[in-house]
Amino acid sequence: MAKNTPDLSDHQFSGALLGGTKPFDLSRFDPAAKPFSSGDKARDKAAVEALALELDTLQNLFYADRRFKLLVVLQGTDTSGKDGTIRGVFGQMSALGVHTVGWKAPTEPERAHDYLWRIHAQVPSAGEVMIFNRSHYEDVLVPHVNGWITPEQTKQRYAHINDFERMLTETGTVLCKFLLHISKDEQRVRLQERLDDPTKNWKFATGDLEARKQWPAYQQAYSDAVNATGTPWAPWTIVPADSKTHRNLMIASVVKQAMLGMKLRYPPSDPALKNIKVV
Amino acid sequence: MAKNTPDLSDHQFSGALLGGTKPFDLSRFDPAAKPFSSGDKARDKAAVEALALELDTLQNLFYADRRFKLLVVLQGTDTSGKDGTIRGVFGQMSALGVHTVGWKAPTEPERAHDYLWRIHAQVPSAGEVMIFNRSHYEDVLVPHVNGWITPEQTKQRYAHINDFERMLTETGTVLCKFLLHISKDEQRVRLQERLDDPTKNWKFATGDLEARKQWPAYQQAYSDAVNATGTPWAPWTIVPADSKTHRNLMIASVVKQAMLGMKLRYPPSDPALKNIKVV
Numbered sequence: 078m079a080k081n082t083p084d085l086s087d088h089q090f091s092g093a094l095l096g097g098t099k100p101f102d103l104s105r106f107d108p109a110a111k112p113f114s115s116g117d118k119a120r121d122k123a124a125v126e127a128l129a130l131e132l133d134t135l136q137n138l139f140y141a142d143r144r145f146k147l148l149v150v151l152q153g154t155d156t157s158g159k160d161g162t163i164r165g166v167f168g169q170m171s172a173l174g175v176h177t178v179g180w181k182a183p184t185e186p187e188r189a190h191d192y193l194w195r196i197h198a199q200v201p202s203a204g205e206v207m208i209f210n211r212s213h214y215e216d217v218l219v220p221h222v223n224g225w226i227t228p229e230q231t232k233q234r235y236a237h238i239n240d241f242e243r244m245l246t247e248t249g250t251v252l253c254k255f256l257l258h259i260s261k262d263e264q265r266v267r268l269q270e271r272l273d274d275p276t277k278n279w280k281f282a283t284g285d286l287e288a289r290k291q292w293p294a295y296q297q298a299y300s301d302a303v304n305a306t307g308t309p310w311a312p313w314t315i316v317p318a319d320s321k322t323h324r325n326l327m328i329a330s331v332v333k334q335a336m337l338g339m340k341l342r343y344p345p346s347d348p349a350l351k352n353i354k355v356v
Numbered sequence: 357m358a359k360n361t362p363d364l365s366d367h368q369f370s371g372a373l374l375g376g377t378k379p380f381d382l383s384r385f386d387p388a389a390k391p392f393s394s395g396d397k398a399r400d401k402a403a404v405e406a407l408a409l410e411l412d413t414l415q416n417l418f419y420a421d422r423r424f425k426l427l428v429v430l431q432g433t434d435t436s437g438k439d440g441t442i443r444g445v446f447g448q449m450s451a452l453g454v455h456t457v458g459w460k461a462p463t464e465p466e467r468a469h470d471y472l473w474r475i476h477a478q479v480p481s482a483g484e485v486m487i488f489n490r491s492h493y494e495d496v497l498v499p500h501v502n503g504w505i506t507p508e509q510t511k512q513r514y515a516h517i518n519d520f521e522r523m524l525t526e527t528g529t530v531l532c533k534f535l536l537h538i539s540k541d542e543q544r545v546r547l548q549e550r551l552d553d554p555t556k557n558w559k560f561a562t563g564d565l566e567a568r569k570q571w572p573a574y575q576q577a578y579s580d581a582v583n584a585t586g587t588p589w590a591p592w593t594i595v596p597a598d599s600k601t602h603r604n605l606m607i608a609s610v611v612k613q614a615m616l617g618m619k620l621r622y623p624p625s626d627p628a629l630k631n632i633k634v635v
Contacts, residue, residue, distance in 0.1 A: 143468075146469075186481060189422075189481035189482040189483075189484075190425075190479065190481050190482075191479070191523060191524060191527035191528070191529070192527070193476070193523065194476055194477070194479065197472070197473055197476040197477070198473070198476065198477045200469065200470070200473060202465060202468035202469045203468040203469075204468070205468075233526060237519075237523040237526070240516075240519035240520075240522075240523065241519075241520075241523070243519075244470060244472065244516040244519065244520070245470060247512060247516070248470035248471070249470070250470070
């Protein structure tokens with residue numbers, strides 16, 4: 078496989094609902110792998126910058142086209158690089174057509190509704206790129222790992238999510254779901270950095286250490302989530318993310334492919350406009 | 357069947373997805389029927405008033421209980437009595453816990469999203485009664501009858517709606533869907549009244565006459581909708597509605613039964629409260 082045309086099939090999972098395929102197992106993936114890398118870090122960095130500019134151009138056309146909605150879901154453990162992805166991959170796009178929601182624990186009015194209520198309200202409209210920093214998956218992963226919902230409820234919620242995502246894709250939304258995959262050791266380094274660097278202290282929450290204690294449970298929960306919701310209409314892409322440059326390179330490449338797949342074009346012109354004379 | 361315990365099974369349809377059951381056909385229903393009537397109009401009117409008060413009491417408990425959400429969907433052709441139902445059946449309930457949305461043609465930002473987006477944003481929260489005056493069904497019925505969507509899209513949307521409504525019911529929402537069924541002749545009388553009575557002119561829209569020309573297409577579309585979305589979790593109730601009193605009597609009775617079925621109770625008290633001394 079040539080480095081400039083990496084094979085995504087190794088890192089995409091859309092096998093949920095397809096009985097008999099090999100189940101997805103996150104532990105088979107090396108967080109330090111760099112399938113999209115040229116082998117040269119400086120060249121990779123330049124490639125990310127070039128891709129970010131290409132994505133900006135594509136987004137302008139996407140905004141004018143208005144036939145599609147693009148929903149990018151970034152999932153991954155604390156410090157896996159969700160914020161860095163938004164800066165590095167989507168940072169060149171115009172804020173006019175790109176929006177981000179950072180999902181936190183649900184508020185009281187949100188908890189008083191079904192868990193997809195707050196999510197649905199924020200899905201992208203035509204011509205809009207929406208990036209979810211965390212997502213509806215948190216509303217299954219966290220209660221599941223903490224035992225606040227039963228295994229039966231977890232299964233039920235993933236069925237709801239598949240239905241919801243299918244409806245979104247059948248009504249013009251393209252969904253790109255990324256699981257940012259880092260090693261436990263890399264997380265240790267990054268958390269320590271947040272503690273040691275006063276300018277990064279604000280990013281640290283004691284809850285992060287609690288979640289770190291649940292590392293094996295979360296890894297298993299990620300595998301389960303991908304198994305249950307990697308669908309033909311909304312596959313998961315597993316992103317080896319110990320290298321920040323590789324992470325951005327891979328995500329930018331996948332988003333670019335998704336946008337090229339839309340065959341974007343400017344909307345056809347109204348012939349009547351030809352007869353208008355501005356006086 | 358005794359008049360005071362009418363049999364609902366004749367007027368409820370939950371057979372979608374159950375292969376082999378008799379398909380639903382609206383034309384078999386007499387809009388002038390009064391299955392819930394005592395046979396005496398004055399007595400029926402008094403019964404509606406008593407029921408509206410009972411519903412108010414139930415709603416107080418429902419609000420305190422907070423385990424459920426109640427979504428009442430009122431569908432029916434122009435002049436079928438949706439507004440009158442809200443006044444006559446739900447008029448005694450406290451505005452604190454009862455809300456109404458009158459769904460109109462979607463606005464531009466709404467059209468830029470999937471058709472369930474605006475609906476999901478308005479579903480009831482815990483302890484809330486939400487009444488939809490028209491609903492997500494309009495977003496299939498109107499484009500379907502006017503040929504703006506293909507039969508395949510109509511089918512697809514009803515599948516989306518079934519998924520959506522199942523998710524709502526699996527997360528604590530009780531759904532009561534009413535189809536208000538009047539005759540074409542009764543509609544003529546009511547539309548003429550809106551034209552002849554200056555105090556009712558504001559309720560008349562020329563679009564009503566356009567839709568009246570499509571009467572058979574809409575009757576067929578209602579049958580199709582009930583067939584496709586009368587599910588075990590969200591059955592349709594067909595309400596003979598030529599008589600306004602009977603319409604209110606029947607809807608109030610069904611809503612009361614739904615609320616009684618919740619086995620409402622005040623939330624259990626926190627034992628710690630016993631030790632608090634207000635000084």
